[in-house]
Amino acid sequence: MLKNEYIESYIERYKNNEILLNEKRVKLLEFLEREILPRDDIYYFDEQQITDYIEFSENWYFDLDEWEKFLVPFIFLFDKEYNEVVFDEFVIILGRGAGKNGFISTLSHYFISSLHGVEAYDITLAANSERQAKRSAKDVRLVITKKGHETLNAHPPEDYDGVPGEFEAYKSRITSLETQSEILFVAANSSTLDGGREGAVIYDEFHEMENSDIVDVLSGGLGKTQWGRQFFIGTKGFVRGGYFDSKYNRCEAILNGEEEFNGIFPFICELDTIEEMDDPTNWEKANPAFSNPLTPRGRRLLRKVKSEYTELVFEPSKRAAFVTKRMNYIEGDQEHSVASKDEIMATNRPFFDLEGLTPIGSLDFGSVRDFAACGLLFKYGDEYSFETFSFAIKHFVDVHYGYSNSSNSNGGGKKAPIKEWEKQGLMKVIDEPSLDPMHVVNWFIKARELYGVEKIVADNFKLDILRPLLEREGFIVDPIKRPQSIHPLMAPRIEDGFANHKFRFGDNPLMRWYTNNVFVKETSAGKVFLKKEEVKRKTDGFQSLVHALYRANELDEQEEFIIGDINF
Numbered sequence: 334m335l336k337n338e339y340i341e342s343y344i345e346r347y348k349n350n351e352i353l354l355n356e357k358r359v360k361l362l363e364f365l366e367r368e369i370l371p372r373d374d375i376y377y378f379d380e381q382q383i384t385d386y387i388e389f390s391e392n393w394y395f396d397l398d399e400w401e402k403f404l405v406p407f408i409f410l411f412d413k414e415y416n417e418v419v420f421d422e423f424v425i426i427l428g429r430g431a432g433k434n435g436f437i438s439t440l441s442h443y444f445i446s447s448l449h450g451v452e453a454y455d456i457t458l459a460a461n462s463e464r465q466a467k468r469s470a471k472d473v474r475l476v477i478t479k480k481g482h483e484t485l486n487a488h489p490p491e492d493y494d495g496v497p498g499e500f501e502a503y504k505s506r507i508t509s510l511e512t513q514s515e516i517l518f519v520a521a522n523s524s525t526l527d528g529g530r531e532g533a534v535i536y537d538e539f540h541e542m543e544n545s546d547i548v549d550v551l552s553g554g555l556g557k558t559q560w561g562r563q564f565f566i567g568t569k570g571f572v573r574g575g576y577f578d579s580k581y582n583r584c585e586a587i588l589n590g591e592e593e594f595n596g597i598f599p600f601i602c603e604l605d606t607i608e609e610m611d612d613p614t615n616w617e618k619a620n621p622a623f624s625n626p627l628t629p630r631g632r633r634l635l636r637k638v639k640s641e642y643t644e645l646v647f648e649p650s651k652r653a654a655f656v657t658k659r660m661n662y663i664e665g666d667q668e669h670s671v672a673s674k675d676e677i678m679a680t681n682r683p684f685f686d687l688e689g690l691t692p693i694g695s696l697d698f699g700s701v702r703d704f705a706a707c708g709l710l711f712k713y714g715d716e717y718s719f720e721t722f723s724f725a726i727k728h729f730v731d732v733h734y735g736y737s738n739s740s741n742s743n744g745g746g747k748k749a750p751i752k753e754w755e756k757q758g759l760m761k762v763i764d765e766p767s768l769d770p771m772h773v774v775n776w777f778i779k780a781r782e783l784y785g786v787e788k789i790v791a792d793n794f795k796l797d798i799l800r801p802l803l804e805r806e807g808f809i810v811d812p813i814k815r816p817q818s819i820h821p822l823m824a825p826r827i828e829d830g831f832a833n834h835k836f837r838f839g840d841n842p843l844m845r846w847y848t849n850n851v852f853v854k855e856t857s858a859g860k861v862f863l864k865k866e867e868v869k870r871k872t873d874g875f876q877s878l879v880h881a882l883y884r885a886n887e888l889d890e891q892e893e894f895i896i897g898d899i900n901f
Contacts, residue, residue, distance in 0.1 A: 454532030821859025
Protein backbone atom coordinates (compact mmCIF):
# COMPACT_ATOMS: atom_id res chain seq x y z
CA MET A 334 0.00 0.00 0.00
CA LEU A 335 1.33 3.44 -0.94
CA LYS A 336 1.68 5.74 2.05
CA ASN A 337 1.91 9.52 2.30
CA GLU A 338 1.15 11.62 5.36
CA TYR A 339 -0.75 14.36 3.50
CA ILE A 340 -3.00 11.93 1.62
CA GLU A 341 -3.67 9.88 4.72
CA SER A 342 -4.51 12.99 6.73
CA TYR A 343 -6.92 14.24 4.06
CA ILE A 344 -8.75 10.91 3.78
CA GLU A 345 -8.87 10.45 7.56
CA ARG A 346 -10.29 13.94 8.10
CA TYR A 347 -13.00 13.23 5.53
CA LYS A 348 -13.91 9.89 7.11
CA ASN A 349 -14.02 11.54 10.54
CA ASN A 350 -16.41 14.21 9.19
CA GLU A 351 -13.87 16.94 9.86
CA ILE A 352 -14.05 18.19 6.27
CA LEU A 353 -17.00 18.12 3.89
CA LEU A 354 -16.42 16.86 0.36
CA ASN A 355 -18.70 17.01 -2.65
CA GLU A 356 -19.72 13.86 -4.51
CA LYS A 357 -16.99 14.08 -7.16
CA ARG A 358 -14.22 14.38 -4.59
CA VAL A 359 -15.66 11.43 -2.70
CA LYS A 360 -15.55 9.44 -5.94
CA LEU A 361 -11.97 10.59 -6.45
CA LEU A 362 -10.97 9.19 -3.06
CA GLU A 363 -12.75 5.93 -3.87
CA PHE A 364 -10.91 5.75 -7.19
CA LEU A 365 -7.53 6.40 -5.52
CA GLU A 366 -8.15 3.84 -2.79
CA ARG A 367 -9.22 1.29 -5.39
CA GLU A 368 -6.88 1.86 -8.33
CA ILE A 369 -3.78 3.75 -7.16
CA LEU A 370 -2.88 3.49 -3.48
CA PRO A 371 -2.90 -0.34 -3.32
CA ARG A 372 -0.41 -0.53 -6.22
CA ASP A 373 2.89 -0.08 -4.42
CA ASP A 374 4.17 -2.85 -6.70
CA ILE A 375 4.16 -0.51 -9.71
CA TYR A 376 4.04 3.05 -8.32
CA TYR A 377 6.05 5.10 -5.84
CA PHE A 378 5.91 8.58 -4.32
CA ASP A 379 9.06 10.67 -4.66
CA GLU A 380 9.01 11.82 -1.05
CA GLN A 381 12.07 14.03 -1.54
CA GLN A 382 10.35 16.02 -4.31
CA ILE A 383 7.16 16.27 -2.23
CA THR A 384 9.07 17.58 0.78
CA ASP A 385 11.22 19.93 -1.30
CA TYR A 386 8.22 21.45 -3.07
CA ILE A 387 6.23 22.02 0.13
CA GLU A 388 9.23 23.50 1.98
CA PHE A 389 10.13 25.69 -1.02
CA SER A 390 6.57 27.00 -1.29
CA GLU A 391 6.11 27.66 2.40
CA ASN A 392 9.55 29.23 2.81
CA TRP A 393 9.25 31.71 -0.08
CA TYR A 394 5.49 32.07 -0.64
CA PHE A 395 2.86 30.98 1.91
CA ASP A 396 1.61 27.99 3.88
CA LEU A 397 -0.12 25.59 1.54
CA ASP A 398 -3.75 24.68 2.15
CA GLU A 399 -4.73 21.12 2.97
CA TRP A 400 -6.16 20.49 -0.49
CA GLU A 401 -2.89 21.60 -2.10
CA LYS A 402 -0.85 19.27 0.10
CA PHE A 403 -3.24 16.46 -0.83
CA LEU A 404 -2.63 17.06 -4.53
CA VAL A 405 1.15 17.44 -4.35
CA PRO A 406 2.06 13.76 -3.82
CA PHE A 407 0.15 12.79 -6.97
CA ILE A 408 2.15 15.34 -8.97
CA PHE A 409 5.25 13.43 -7.88
CA LEU A 410 3.84 9.92 -8.26
CA PHE A 411 5.96 7.78 -10.60
CA ASP A 412 5.83 4.34 -12.11
CA LYS A 413 8.68 2.09 -11.08
CA GLU A 414 9.46 0.57 -14.45
CA TYR A 415 9.99 3.71 -16.54
CA ASN A 416 10.27 6.40 -13.85
CA GLU A 417 7.58 8.44 -15.61
CA VAL A 418 4.82 10.45 -13.96
CA VAL A 419 1.61 8.48 -13.40
CA PHE A 420 -0.60 11.56 -13.68
CA ASP A 421 0.47 13.89 -16.48
CA GLU A 422 -2.78 15.88 -16.61
CA PHE A 423 -4.41 17.58 -13.64
CA VAL A 424 -7.92 19.03 -13.96
CA ILE A 425 -8.50 21.31 -10.97
CA ILE A 426 -11.90 23.00 -10.78
CA LEU A 427 -12.58 25.17 -7.72
CA GLY A 428 -14.81 27.99 -6.60
CA ARG A 429 -13.42 31.48 -7.06
CA GLY A 430 -10.97 32.55 -4.36
CA ALA A 431 -9.62 29.10 -3.50
CA GLY A 432 -6.06 30.19 -4.26
CA LYS A 433 -5.45 28.70 -7.67
CA ASN A 434 -3.09 31.46 -8.85
CA GLY A 435 -0.90 31.06 -5.80
CA PHE A 436 -0.76 27.33 -6.47
CA ILE A 437 0.18 28.01 -10.11
CA SER A 438 2.94 30.40 -9.01
CA THR A 439 4.55 27.99 -6.56
CA LEU A 440 4.36 25.06 -8.99
CA SER A 441 5.85 27.06 -11.85
CA HIS A 442 8.70 28.38 -9.75
CA TYR A 443 9.54 24.99 -8.26
CA PHE A 444 9.42 23.21 -11.63
CA ILE A 445 12.13 25.41 -13.16
CA SER A 446 14.33 25.20 -10.07
CA SER A 447 17.38 23.06 -9.36
CA LEU A 448 15.35 21.31 -6.64
CA HIS A 449 13.14 19.82 -9.35
CA GLY A 450 16.36 19.19 -11.21
CA VAL A 451 15.17 18.76 -14.81
CA GLU A 452 17.17 20.59 -17.47
CA ALA A 453 15.26 22.86 -19.87
CA TYR A 454 11.95 22.20 -18.11
CA ASP A 455 10.12 25.22 -19.52
CA ILE A 456 6.75 26.29 -18.13
CA THR A 457 4.14 27.98 -20.31
CA LEU A 458 1.33 29.81 -18.53
CA ALA A 459 -1.62 30.09 -20.90
CA ALA A 460 -4.85 32.02 -20.53
CA ASN A 461 -7.39 33.79 -22.70
CA SER A 462 -5.84 37.20 -22.05
CA GLU A 463 -2.23 38.28 -21.65
CA ARG A 464 -3.08 39.97 -18.36
CA GLN A 465 -4.36 36.74 -16.86
CA ALA A 466 -1.55 34.66 -18.37
CA LYS A 467 1.20 36.75 -16.82
CA ARG A 468 -0.45 37.08 -13.41
CA SER A 469 1.34 34.09 -11.84
CA ALA A 470 4.57 34.93 -13.67
CA LYS A 471 4.39 38.39 -12.11
CA ASP A 472 3.93 36.84 -8.66
CA VAL A 473 7.06 34.72 -9.15
CA ARG A 474 9.04 37.75 -10.32
CA LEU A 475 7.97 39.76 -7.27
CA VAL A 476 8.99 36.93 -4.94
CA ILE A 477 12.44 36.68 -6.54
CA THR A 478 13.09 40.43 -6.47
CA LYS A 479 11.53 41.06 -3.05
CA LYS A 480 13.83 42.63 -0.47
CA GLY A 481 15.11 39.90 1.80
CA HIS A 482 14.94 37.29 -0.98
CA GLU A 483 18.34 38.10 -2.45
CA THR A 484 19.41 34.46 -2.17
CA LEU A 485 16.94 33.72 -4.97
CA ASN A 486 17.92 36.64 -7.22
CA ALA A 487 20.68 36.26 -9.79
CA HIS A 488 20.94 40.08 -9.97
CA PRO A 489 20.50 41.31 -6.38
CA PRO A 490 21.02 44.96 -5.39
CA GLU A 491 24.61 46.18 -5.42
CA ASP A 492 24.73 46.46 -1.64
CA TYR A 493 24.08 42.71 -1.27
CA ASP A 494 27.29 40.99 -0.23
CA GLY A 495 26.14 37.36 -0.42
CA VAL A 496 26.26 34.79 -3.22
CA PRO A 497 23.84 35.64 -6.11
CA GLY A 498 20.80 33.42 -6.46
CA GLU A 499 19.59 31.07 -9.16
CA PHE A 500 16.85 33.04 -10.91
CA GLU A 501 16.77 35.87 -13.41
CA ALA A 502 13.44 37.67 -13.14
CA TYR A 503 12.32 39.85 -16.03
CA LYS A 504 8.85 41.03 -17.02
CA SER A 505 8.84 38.84 -20.12
CA ARG A 506 10.32 35.66 -18.62
CA ILE A 507 11.83 34.07 -15.52
CA THR A 508 14.88 31.84 -15.91
CA SER A 509 16.74 29.37 -13.75
CA LEU A 510 20.46 29.73 -14.49
CA GLU A 511 21.10 26.24 -13.11
CA THR A 512 18.55 24.26 -15.13
CA GLN A 513 18.17 26.73 -18.03
CA SER A 514 14.42 26.41 -17.59
CA GLU A 515 12.06 29.33 -18.16
CA ILE A 516 8.61 30.50 -17.17
CA LEU A 517 6.85 32.11 -20.13
CA PHE A 518 3.29 33.27 -20.58
CA VAL A 519 1.08 33.39 -23.64
CA ALA A 520 -2.44 34.53 -24.47
CA ALA A 521 -4.73 32.23 -26.43
CA ASN A 522 -5.29 34.89 -29.09
CA SER A 523 -1.58 35.50 -29.62
CA SER A 524 -0.63 35.61 -33.30
CA THR A 525 2.76 34.08 -32.42
CA LEU A 526 1.34 31.12 -30.51
CA ASP A 527 3.51 28.08 -31.05
CA GLY A 528 4.47 24.93 -29.19
CA GLY A 529 8.05 24.71 -27.93
CA ARG A 530 9.70 22.16 -25.68
CA GLU A 531 7.52 22.65 -22.64
CA GLY A 532 8.04 20.62 -19.51
CA ALA A 533 4.64 21.71 -18.26
CA VAL A 534 1.76 23.80 -19.55
CA ILE A 535 -0.62 25.43 -17.08
CA TYR A 536 -3.94 26.62 -18.51
CA ASP A 537 -5.30 29.31 -16.21
CA GLU A 538 -9.06 30.02 -16.26
CA PHE A 539 -9.46 27.29 -18.87
CA HIS A 540 -13.25 27.56 -18.55
CA GLU A 541 -13.04 30.60 -20.85
CA MET A 542 -11.58 28.57 -23.73
CA GLU A 543 -14.15 28.16 -26.50
CA ASN A 544 -12.23 25.37 -28.22
CA SER A 545 -9.08 23.26 -27.96
CA ASP A 546 -6.92 25.33 -30.33
CA ILE A 547 -4.44 26.56 -27.72
CA VAL A 548 -4.21 23.10 -26.14
CA ASP A 549 -3.57 21.48 -29.51
CA VAL A 550 -0.68 23.84 -30.17
CA LEU A 551 0.98 23.87 -26.75
CA SER A 552 0.57 20.19 -25.97
CA GLY A 553 2.58 19.42 -29.09
CA GLY A 554 5.73 20.49 -27.24
CA LEU A 555 5.21 18.01 -24.40
CA GLY A 556 7.15 14.78 -24.49
CA LYS A 557 10.40 16.39 -25.60
CA THR A 558 11.31 16.94 -21.96
CA GLN A 559 11.21 14.49 -19.07
CA TRP A 560 8.06 14.37 -16.91
CA GLY A 561 5.76 16.43 -19.10
CA ARG A 562 2.65 17.67 -17.32
CA GLN A 563 -0.46 19.71 -18.07
CA PHE A 564 -2.61 21.55 -15.52
CA PHE A 565 -6.12 22.75 -16.35
CA ILE A 566 -7.22 25.10 -13.58
CA GLY A 567 -10.42 27.11 -13.43
CA THR A 568 -13.99 27.60 -12.28
CA LYS A 569 -17.24 26.80 -14.05
CA GLY A 570 -17.73 29.74 -16.36
CA PHE A 571 -20.44 30.77 -18.80
CA VAL A 572 -18.96 29.28 -21.99
CA ARG A 573 -21.09 26.22 -22.66
CA GLY A 574 -20.35 23.58 -25.26
CA GLY A 575 -16.68 24.56 -25.30
CA TYR A 576 -13.46 22.92 -24.24
CA PHE A 577 -14.29 23.10 -20.52
CA ASP A 578 -17.46 21.04 -20.93
CA SER A 579 -15.61 18.41 -22.93
CA LYS A 580 -12.89 18.11 -20.29
CA TYR A 581 -15.42 18.14 -17.44
CA ASN A 582 -17.49 15.38 -19.04
CA ARG A 583 -14.41 13.23 -19.48
CA CYS A 584 -13.54 13.70 -15.82
CA GLU A 585 -17.08 12.64 -14.91
CA ALA A 586 -16.68 9.49 -16.98
CA ILE A 587 -13.43 8.65 -15.16
CA LEU A 588 -14.94 9.23 -11.73
CA ASN A 589 -18.01 7.16 -12.67
CA GLY A 590 -15.77 4.27 -13.75
CA GLU A 591 -16.86 4.56 -17.38
CA GLU A 592 -13.40 5.36 -18.73
CA GLU A 593 -9.78 4.58 -17.83
CA PHE A 594 -8.00 7.47 -16.11
CA ASN A 595 -5.20 7.56 -18.70
CA GLY A 596 -3.04 9.90 -16.64
CA ILE A 597 -5.86 12.35 -15.76
CA PHE A 598 -6.31 13.45 -12.14
CA PRO A 599 -9.80 15.02 -11.77
CA PHE A 600 -10.06 17.27 -8.69
CA ILE A 601 -13.49 18.90 -8.93
CA CYS A 602 -15.00 20.99 -6.13
CA GLU A 603 -18.65 22.02 -6.51
CA LEU A 604 -22.01 22.04 -4.79
CA ASP A 605 -23.96 18.85 -5.36
CA THR A 606 -27.32 20.68 -5.43
CA ILE A 607 -28.27 24.33 -5.68
CA GLU A 608 -30.21 24.07 -2.39
CA GLU A 609 -26.87 23.62 -0.59
CA MET A 610 -26.01 27.23 -1.40
CA ASP A 611 -28.35 28.51 1.31
CA ASP A 612 -26.30 26.87 4.07
CA PRO A 613 -22.76 28.32 4.31
CA THR A 614 -21.53 25.14 5.98
CA ASN A 615 -21.84 23.49 2.55
CA TRP A 616 -19.67 26.03 0.78
CA GLU A 617 -16.47 24.10 1.36
CA LYS A 618 -17.82 21.56 -1.15
CA ALA A 619 -17.15 24.20 -3.83
CA ASN A 620 -14.20 25.94 -2.22
CA PRO A 621 -11.74 23.95 -0.08
CA ALA A 622 -10.40 27.23 1.37
CA PHE A 623 -13.52 27.15 3.58
CA SER A 624 -12.54 23.88 5.28
CA ASN A 625 -11.76 24.04 8.98
CA PRO A 626 -9.52 25.13 10.49
CA LEU A 627 -9.84 28.36 8.51
CA THR A 628 -6.65 30.17 7.62
CA PRO A 629 -6.58 33.98 7.93
CA ARG A 630 -7.04 34.16 4.14
CA GLY A 631 -9.94 31.69 4.38
CA ARG A 632 -11.64 33.80 7.06
CA ARG A 633 -11.32 36.95 4.95
CA LEU A 634 -12.67 35.16 1.90
CA LEU A 635 -15.59 33.64 3.82
CA ARG A 636 -16.58 37.06 5.14
CA LYS A 637 -16.45 38.45 1.59
CA VAL A 638 -18.53 35.62 0.11
CA LYS A 639 -21.14 35.86 2.87
CA SER A 640 -21.46 39.56 2.10
CA GLU A 641 -21.97 38.80 -1.60
CA TYR A 642 -24.58 36.18 -0.73
CA THR A 643 -26.51 38.70 1.40
CA GLU A 644 -26.46 41.20 -1.48
CA LEU A 645 -28.35 38.76 -3.71
CA VAL A 646 -31.58 39.67 -1.91
CA PHE A 647 -31.17 43.28 -3.06
CA GLU A 648 -29.37 42.62 -6.38
CA PRO A 649 -30.73 39.35 -7.80
CA SER A 650 -29.04 40.07 -11.14
CA LYS A 651 -25.77 39.02 -9.48
CA ARG A 652 -27.07 35.53 -8.69
CA ALA A 653 -25.81 33.86 -11.88
CA ALA A 654 -22.25 35.07 -11.30
CA PHE A 655 -22.34 34.13 -7.60
CA VAL A 656 -23.69 30.63 -8.24
CA THR A 657 -21.31 29.93 -11.10
CA LYS A 658 -18.12 31.53 -9.78
CA ARG A 659 -18.39 31.16 -6.03
CA MET A 660 -20.43 27.96 -5.74
CA ASN A 661 -18.98 26.38 -8.91
CA TYR A 662 -22.47 25.32 -9.99
CA ILE A 663 -24.39 25.71 -13.25
CA GLU A 664 -27.91 26.70 -12.27
CA GLY A 665 -31.04 26.21 -14.31
CA ASP A 666 -31.26 24.57 -17.70
CA GLN A 667 -28.07 25.83 -19.30
CA GLU A 668 -26.83 22.26 -19.31
CA HIS A 669 -27.89 19.04 -17.62
CA SER A 670 -28.39 15.37 -18.26
CA VAL A 671 -31.50 14.59 -20.24
CA ALA A 672 -32.79 12.42 -17.39
CA SER A 673 -31.77 11.55 -13.85
CA LYS A 674 -30.47 8.09 -12.98
CA ASP A 675 -33.80 7.23 -11.33
CA GLU A 676 -35.73 8.40 -14.39
CA ILE A 677 -33.53 6.34 -16.69
CA MET A 678 -33.92 3.25 -14.50
CA ALA A 679 -37.70 3.75 -14.54
CA THR A 680 -37.62 2.85 -18.26
CA ASN A 681 -36.64 -0.69 -17.24
CA ARG A 682 -40.20 -1.99 -17.44
CA PRO A 683 -41.79 -4.55 -19.77
CA PHE A 684 -43.58 -3.24 -22.84
CA PHE A 685 -47.36 -2.90 -22.53
CA ASP A 686 -49.44 -5.25 -24.69
CA LEU A 687 -48.52 -4.49 -28.31
CA GLU A 688 -51.36 -6.52 -29.80
CA GLY A 689 -53.20 -4.45 -32.42
CA LEU A 690 -50.74 -1.56 -32.27
CA THR A 691 -48.69 -0.45 -35.27
CA PRO A 692 -45.45 1.39 -34.47
CA ILE A 693 -43.65 4.30 -36.04
CA GLY A 694 -40.22 3.16 -37.26
CA SER A 695 -37.18 5.33 -36.70
CA LEU A 696 -33.53 5.35 -37.58
CA ASP A 697 -30.34 7.14 -36.58
CA PHE A 698 -27.61 6.40 -39.11
CA GLY A 699 -25.17 9.24 -38.55
CA SER A 700 -22.03 7.36 -39.55
CA VAL A 701 -21.48 4.18 -41.52
CA ARG A 702 -18.28 3.52 -39.56
CA ASP A 703 -19.48 3.25 -35.96
CA PHE A 704 -23.12 2.79 -34.83
CA ALA A 705 -26.59 2.76 -36.35
CA ALA A 706 -29.79 2.40 -34.32
CA CYS A 707 -33.20 1.23 -35.53
CA GLY A 708 -36.32 1.79 -33.44
CA LEU A 709 -40.03 1.04 -33.15
CA LEU A 710 -42.24 3.39 -31.12
CA PHE A 711 -45.59 2.18 -29.78
CA LYS A 712 -48.11 4.27 -27.84
CA TYR A 713 -50.91 3.30 -25.49
CA GLY A 714 -52.63 5.86 -23.30
CA ASP A 715 -49.95 8.27 -22.10
CA GLU A 716 -47.13 5.74 -22.33
CA TYR A 717 -44.63 4.83 -25.02
CA SER A 718 -42.85 1.53 -25.55
CA PHE A 719 -39.66 1.83 -27.58
CA GLU A 720 -37.97 -1.23 -29.02
CA THR A 721 -34.54 -0.66 -30.49
CA PHE A 722 -31.75 -2.62 -32.16
CA SER A 723 -28.26 -1.40 -33.03
CA PHE A 724 -25.53 -2.29 -35.47
CA ALA A 725 -21.88 -1.49 -34.79
CA ILE A 726 -18.73 -1.79 -36.89
CA LYS A 727 -16.22 -4.22 -35.38
CA HIS A 728 -13.16 -2.00 -35.93
CA PHE A 729 -14.80 0.85 -34.02
CA VAL A 730 -15.82 -1.25 -31.01
CA ASP A 731 -12.40 -2.94 -31.00
CA VAL A 732 -10.61 0.39 -30.81
CA HIS A 733 -12.88 2.12 -28.31
CA TYR A 734 -14.35 -0.67 -26.17
CA GLY A 735 -11.91 -3.60 -26.47
CA TYR A 736 -14.59 -5.79 -28.07
CA SER A 737 -12.17 -8.48 -29.31
CA ASN A 738 -10.04 -8.47 -26.16
CA SER A 739 -10.60 -11.88 -24.54
CA SER A 740 -9.82 -10.45 -21.09
CA ASN A 741 -12.64 -7.95 -21.53
CA SER A 742 -15.38 -10.23 -22.76
CA ASN A 743 -18.10 -8.42 -20.86
CA GLY A 744 -16.74 -4.92 -21.20
CA GLY A 745 -15.74 -4.51 -17.57
CA GLY A 746 -16.64 -1.62 -15.32
CA LYS A 747 -14.97 1.00 -17.49
CA LYS A 748 -15.94 0.00 -21.01
CA ALA A 749 -19.28 -0.41 -22.74
CA PRO A 750 -19.99 -4.18 -22.54
CA ILE A 751 -20.59 -4.64 -26.25
CA LYS A 752 -20.28 -8.44 -26.20
CA GLU A 753 -22.75 -8.74 -23.36
CA TRP A 754 -25.28 -6.52 -25.16
CA GLU A 755 -24.76 -8.59 -28.29
CA LYS A 756 -25.46 -11.79 -26.34
CA GLN A 757 -28.67 -10.21 -25.03
CA GLY A 758 -29.84 -9.64 -28.62
CA LEU A 759 -29.78 -5.86 -28.35
CA MET A 760 -27.23 -5.27 -31.10
CA LYS A 761 -25.02 -6.92 -33.68
CA VAL A 762 -21.36 -6.24 -34.42
CA ILE A 763 -20.61 -6.25 -38.15
CA ASP A 764 -17.11 -7.05 -39.43
CA GLU A 765 -17.23 -4.70 -42.43
CA PRO A 766 -15.29 -1.52 -43.26
CA SER A 767 -18.60 0.37 -43.30
CA LEU A 768 -22.16 -0.67 -42.57
CA ASP A 769 -23.98 -2.33 -45.45
CA PRO A 770 -27.39 -0.54 -45.48
CA MET A 771 -29.14 -3.84 -46.20
CA HIS A 772 -28.66 -4.82 -42.54
CA VAL A 773 -30.97 -1.95 -41.64
CA VAL A 774 -33.43 -2.69 -44.44
CA ASN A 775 -33.70 -6.38 -43.48
CA TRP A 776 -34.30 -5.49 -39.82
CA PHE A 777 -37.27 -3.31 -40.77
CA ILE A 778 -38.62 -6.01 -43.10
CA LYS A 779 -38.71 -8.42 -40.12
CA ALA A 780 -40.26 -5.70 -37.95
CA ARG A 781 -42.99 -5.25 -40.55
CA GLU A 782 -43.74 -8.97 -40.48
CA LEU A 783 -44.13 -8.81 -36.68
CA TYR A 784 -45.80 -5.45 -36.15
CA GLY A 785 -46.87 -4.06 -39.52
CA VAL A 786 -44.59 -1.00 -39.41
CA GLU A 787 -44.99 1.12 -42.54
CA LYS A 788 -43.41 4.52 -41.87
CA ILE A 789 -39.76 5.12 -40.94
CA VAL A 790 -38.63 8.54 -39.66
CA ALA A 791 -34.93 9.18 -40.15
CA ASP A 792 -32.17 11.76 -40.23
CA ASN A 793 -31.83 12.97 -43.81
CA PHE A 794 -28.09 12.32 -43.58
CA LYS A 795 -27.25 9.05 -45.38
CA LEU A 796 -30.83 8.68 -46.64
CA ASP A 797 -29.50 9.09 -50.17
CA ILE A 798 -28.27 5.51 -49.70
CA LEU A 799 -31.05 4.08 -47.57
CA ARG A 800 -34.17 5.77 -48.86
CA PRO A 801 -34.29 4.06 -52.28
CA LEU A 802 -33.67 0.66 -50.66
CA LEU A 803 -36.43 1.14 -48.07
CA GLU A 804 -38.93 2.57 -50.57
CA ARG A 805 -38.23 -0.33 -52.93
CA GLU A 806 -39.43 -2.60 -50.13
CA GLY A 807 -42.62 -0.56 -49.77
CA PHE A 808 -41.79 1.56 -46.72
CA ILE A 809 -42.78 5.20 -46.38
CA VAL A 810 -39.63 7.18 -45.55
CA ASP A 811 -40.10 10.44 -43.64
CA PRO A 812 -36.83 12.42 -43.67
CA ILE A 813 -35.85 15.07 -41.10
CA LYS A 814 -33.65 17.55 -42.90
CA ARG A 815 -32.13 19.19 -39.84
CA PRO A 816 -32.55 16.89 -36.81
CA GLN A 817 -31.40 19.44 -34.24
CA SER A 818 -34.11 21.82 -35.44
CA ILE A 819 -36.79 19.50 -34.01
CA HIS A 820 -35.10 19.18 -30.60
CA PRO A 821 -36.62 22.36 -29.09
CA LEU A 822 -40.04 21.16 -30.22
CA MET A 823 -39.49 17.67 -28.77
CA ALA A 824 -37.88 18.81 -25.49
CA PRO A 825 -41.14 19.23 -23.48
CA ARG A 826 -42.41 15.81 -24.59
CA ILE A 827 -39.09 14.11 -23.78
CA GLU A 828 -38.65 15.80 -20.39
CA ASP A 829 -42.27 15.02 -19.46
CA GLY A 830 -41.83 11.43 -20.62
CA PHE A 831 -38.84 10.81 -18.36
CA ALA A 832 -40.12 12.84 -15.40
CA ASN A 833 -43.49 11.07 -15.35
CA HIS A 834 -42.17 7.61 -16.26
CA LYS A 835 -43.99 7.41 -19.59
CA PHE A 836 -41.18 5.60 -21.46
CA ARG A 837 -40.76 1.82 -21.42
CA PHE A 838 -37.53 0.46 -22.93
CA GLY A 839 -37.85 -3.06 -21.54
CA ASP A 840 -34.74 -4.50 -19.90
CA ASN A 841 -32.43 -2.74 -22.34
CA PRO A 842 -29.13 -1.56 -20.78
CA LEU A 843 -27.91 -0.44 -24.21
CA MET A 844 -30.80 2.05 -24.52
CA ARG A 845 -30.21 3.22 -20.97
CA TRP A 846 -26.53 3.75 -21.87
CA TYR A 847 -27.49 5.76 -24.95
CA THR A 848 -29.77 7.94 -22.81
CA ASN A 849 -27.20 8.44 -20.05
CA ASN A 850 -24.77 9.77 -22.67
CA VAL A 851 -27.03 12.70 -23.60
CA PHE A 852 -26.91 16.20 -22.15
CA VAL A 853 -29.29 19.07 -22.78
CA LYS A 854 -27.87 22.36 -23.97
CA GLU A 855 -29.83 25.60 -23.87
CA THR A 856 -29.46 27.58 -27.11
CA SER A 857 -31.11 30.70 -28.48
CA ALA A 858 -33.45 28.42 -30.44
CA GLY A 859 -34.26 26.24 -27.43
CA LYS A 860 -32.99 22.97 -25.98
CA VAL A 861 -30.92 20.54 -28.03
CA PHE A 862 -29.73 17.02 -27.16
CA LEU A 863 -25.98 16.48 -27.52
CA LYS A 864 -23.33 13.91 -26.61
CA LYS A 865 -21.52 14.20 -23.31
CA GLU A 866 -18.38 13.00 -25.10
CA GLU A 867 -17.91 13.05 -28.85
CA VAL A 868 -16.48 9.61 -29.66
CA LYS A 869 -17.11 6.87 -27.08
CA ARG A 870 -20.39 7.90 -25.53
CA LYS A 871 -22.82 7.07 -28.32
CA THR A 872 -26.37 8.43 -28.41
CA ASP A 873 -27.74 6.80 -31.58
CA GLY A 874 -30.57 4.93 -29.88
CA PHE A 875 -31.72 8.07 -28.07
CA GLN A 876 -31.67 10.11 -31.28
CA SER A 877 -33.71 7.37 -32.93
CA LEU A 878 -36.28 7.81 -30.14
CA VAL A 879 -36.37 11.57 -30.78
CA HIS A 880 -37.03 10.98 -34.47
CA ALA A 881 -39.91 8.63 -33.69
CA LEU A 882 -41.43 11.00 -31.15
CA TYR A 883 -41.49 13.70 -33.84
CA ARG A 884 -44.33 11.74 -35.51
CA ALA A 885 -45.81 10.24 -32.33
CA ASN A 886 -49.11 12.12 -32.80
CA GLU A 887 -49.87 9.76 -35.66
CA LEU A 888 -50.05 6.95 -33.11
CA ASP A 889 -52.95 8.60 -31.28
CA GLU A 890 -55.39 7.49 -33.98
CA GLN A 891 -54.78 3.84 -33.09
CA GLU A 892 -56.20 4.24 -29.60
CA GLU A 893 -59.62 4.99 -31.09
CA PHE A 894 -59.70 1.67 -32.94
CA ILE A 895 -58.59 -1.25 -30.80
CA ILE A 896 -60.62 -4.39 -31.47
CA GLY A 897 -61.18 -5.18 -27.81
CA ASP A 898 -62.98 -1.89 -27.30
CA ILE A 899 -65.55 -2.33 -30.10
CA ASN A 900 -69.16 -3.25 -29.29
CA PHE A 901 -70.64 -5.47 -31.99
